[in-house]
Amino acid sequence: MTAFEPLPSVAGGPAGSWPNRFAGLGGDFFTELPARGLPYPHWVATSPACAALLGWPADWANDAALQVLSGNAVWPGMRPLASVYSGHQFGVWAGQLGDGRALLLGEVDTPAGPQELQLKGAGLTPYSRMGDGRAVLRSSIREFLCSEAMHALGIPSTRALAITGSALPVRRETMETAAVVTRVAPSFIRFGHFEHFAHHGLHEPLGRLAEFFIAQYAPECLDAPLPVAALLEKVVRQTAELVAQWQAVGFCHGVMNTDNMSMLGLTIDYGPFGFLDGFDPGHVCNHSDHQGRYAYARQPNVAFWNLHALAQALLPLLPGEGEGAGEPLLAALEVYRSAFPAALMRRLRAKLGLLAEREEDQALSDDLLRLLAAHRIDFTIAFRRLSAISTDPAQDGTNEALRDLFLDREAFDAWAGRYRARLAAEQSRDAERQARMRATNPAVVLRNHLAEGAIRQAQAGDFGEVTRLLKVLQRPFDEPVSAADADFPPDWAQHLEVSCSS
Structure with missing residues (x-):
C-alpha cells in the first residue's frame, strides 16, 4: 500500500481524549x-x-x-x-x-x-x-x-x-x-483474533490477547483456577443466549464465519442478513451460500462449531500437554448443549405468554412451529396475532385473525385447544398475558422490502425514509402508525436477494 499523510485534526468534538486500550x-x-x-x-x-x-x-x-x-x-x-x-x-x-x-x-x-x-x-x-x-x-x-x-x-x-x-x-x-x-x-x-495467533504458533501474543480480554471484559474469570477455560465458558453462554434470541425473533445472520463472531456475544457484521417472512426452517438468506451452511435452522449448530474453533485456538494457553490437556475447554464447550436449548425455551415460553415451566411446553412450541412451517406462515405476524388470542369462549371471534392464517383449520384448532388448556392450567389472565406477549413479539422487524424501500429512495437522493424507518424500528413492539410497516411483504419482495457483497 502507498503511505498516506496523516489526516488533519479538527478542533473540538463531542468526546474527550479518545483513549484506545x-x-x-x-x-x-x-x-x-x-x-x-x-x-x-x-x-x-x-x-x-x-x-x-x-x-x-x-x-x-x-x-x-x-x-x-x-x-x-x-x-x-x-x-x-x-x-x-x-x-x-x-x-x-x-x-x-x-x-x-x-x-x-x-x-x-x-x-x-x-x-x-x-x-x-x-x-x-x-x-x-x-x-x-x-x-x-x-x-x-x-x-x-x-x-x-x-x-x-x-x-x-x-x-x-x-x-x-x-x-x-x-x-x-x-x-x-x-x-x-x-x-x-x-x-x-x-x-478470529484468537485464531490468527494460534494458527501461526504465536503463543506469546495469543496469551497477551487473552490476558487483555479477560482483564478488560471478563474480570470475573481472573479468580478461576483456569481463567482461559472460564473465559471460554463465558463466551459459550453468551453465544448460546445470542443465537437463542436470533431464533426466537426469526433472524438469519447469513454469514456466521468465525471472524464474524463477537467475543462479547454481540451480533456483528451485518451483511446478507434477513428476517423470516414465511416460516421456513431451511431458509437461506445469503444468495452466496450455495450449500445452505448458514440456513436459519442450522445457526445453533454453526455457533457450536465456531465455539469449537475458538476452543482450539485457546488450547495452547492451557498448562500441560497430551490427550487430557484440553479437558477443561471441552467441559466449557459442553455447556452449550444445555445452555442453548434452555435459552431458546425461555424465549419460546415468553412468546407464548407462559409464566410457569411445564414439561409439555416443548411439544406445544415445537408443534406450533411445525404448523407454521407446513403452511409457510409469516413468522412475525403469526406470533403477533397470537398475542391477542382470547381464552374466553365468548370472544372466539377475536381469534379468527390468527386462525385465518392456517389452511388446515382443524390442525390449528387442535393446537389452539391444547394452548388454551395450558393457559388455564396456570390460571393465565388474558389482559396481563396479552400485554406481556405484545412486549415480546414485535409488530415490526427490518424485513428486506422495508430496507429496500429506504435504499431506493436514498439512492435517488431522498434520505427521509431511512430516518422514518429508524424511528419505527426503535419501537418494534408498538403498533406502527403506518400499517404497511407491519403487514405481509408484497409479492415483489420474493425476488429480493442479498449476498456477501450486500
Missing part, C-alpha cells in the same frame, strides 16, 4: 494508518439513541463531525488503526483476514463503560486483500438500520451512530456510490 496491545495486533476519506461527503442518517449512549449532545452532527466520520479528519487524540485476525469462512480455513475496510478510531467513556468507534468503508488497509476497502450506500443503510433495530428488540448488537455518503463510485454487481457507517461497541474483538 486495544492499541496498547502493540504492533502485532494492528496497523496504524489514516482513513481514505469520502470526497464531498454528506449526512445520510444519524441515530440519536446511539449518540445518547455515548453521552453526546443533540447538536453533535456538525460539519466537523461530518468530516471525521467520513474519514477526512480526526479529532485530537484519535489513532485510526486496522486490526488483524484470521478465521474460518463457510467452514474452511481462510487464513489471514483483518479489518479490510474498517478503522478503529478510539474509545468514548460513557456511563455504560468505554465504547469503541469504528469507521466501516473508510478505504484500503493492509488487510483488504482483493477488496477496495469501501462500503456502498445500499449495504450501509442495511447495517445502520439493523444494528439499531436489533438493539431495540433487546438483542445484543454492535450499534450504528451514523452514515455518511458521497458520489464516489464503487463497483459491486453494478456501479454504486460510497458510504461510511460509524459503528459502536465495547469491543470489536472476534473469535
Whole structure:
C-alpha cells in the first residue's frame, strides 16, 4: 500500500481524549494508518439513541463531525488503526483476514463503560486483500438500520451512530456510490483474533490477547483456577443466549464465519442478513451460500462449531500437554448443549405468554412451529396475532385473525385447544398475558422490502425514509402508525436477494 499523510485534526468534538486500550496491545495486533476519506461527503442518517449512549449532545452532527466520520479528519487524540485476525469462512480455513475496510478510531467513556468507534468503508488497509476497502450506500443503510433495530428488540448488537455518503463510485454487481457507517461497541474483538495467533504458533501474543480480554471484559474469570477455560465458558453462554434470541425473533445472520463472531456475544457484521417472512426452517438468506451452511435452522449448530474453533485456538494457553490437556475447554464447550436449548425455551415460553415451566411446553412450541412451517406462515405476524388470542369462549371471534392464517383449520384448532388448556392450567389472565406477549413479539422487524424501500429512495437522493424507518424500528413492539410497516411483504419482495457483497 502507498503511505498516506496523516489526516488533519479538527478542533473540538463531542468526546474527550479518545483513549484506545486495544492499541496498547502493540504492533502485532494492528496497523496504524489514516482513513481514505469520502470526497464531498454528506449526512445520510444519524441515530440519536446511539449518540445518547455515548453521552453526546443533540447538536453533535456538525460539519466537523461530518468530516471525521467520513474519514477526512480526526479529532485530537484519535489513532485510526486496522486490526488483524484470521478465521474460518463457510467452514474452511481462510487464513489471514483483518479489518479490510474498517478503522478503529478510539474509545468514548460513557456511563455504560468505554465504547469503541469504528469507521466501516473508510478505504484500503493492509488487510483488504482483493477488496477496495469501501462500503456502498445500499449495504450501509442495511447495517445502520439493523444494528439499531436489533438493539431495540433487546438483542445484543454492535450499534450504528451514523452514515455518511458521497458520489464516489464503487463497483459491486453494478456501479454504486460510497458510504461510511460509524459503528459502536465495547469491543470489536472476534473469535478470529484468537485464531490468527494460534494458527501461526504465536503463543506469546495469543496469551497477551487473552490476558487483555479477560482483564478488560471478563474480570470475573481472573479468580478461576483456569481463567482461559472460564473465559471460554463465558463466551459459550453468551453465544448460546445470542443465537437463542436470533431464533426466537426469526433472524438469519447469513454469514456466521468465525471472524464474524463477537467475543462479547454481540451480533456483528451485518451483511446478507434477513428476517423470516414465511416460516421456513431451511431458509437461506445469503444468495452466496450455495450449500445452505448458514440456513436459519442450522445457526445453533454453526455457533457450536465456531465455539469449537475458538476452543482450539485457546488450547495452547492451557498448562500441560497430551490427550487430557484440553479437558477443561471441552467441559466449557459442553455447556452449550444445555445452555442453548434452555435459552431458546425461555424465549419460546415468553412468546407464548407462559409464566410457569411445564414439561409439555416443548411439544406445544415445537408443534406450533411445525404448523407454521407446513403452511409457510409469516413468522412475525403469526406470533403477533397470537398475542391477542382470547381464552374466553365468548370472544372466539377475536381469534379468527390468527386462525385465518392456517389452511388446515382443524390442525390449528387442535393446537389452539391444547394452548388454551395450558393457559388455564396456570390460571393465565388474558389482559396481563396479552400485554406481556405484545412486549415480546414485535409488530415490526427490518424485513428486506422495508430496507429496500429506504435504499431506493436514498439512492435517488431522498434520505427521509431511512430516518422514518429508524424511528419505527426503535419501537418494534408498538403498533406502527403506518400499517404497511407491519403487514405481509408484497409479492415483489420474493425476488429480493442479498449476498456477501450486500
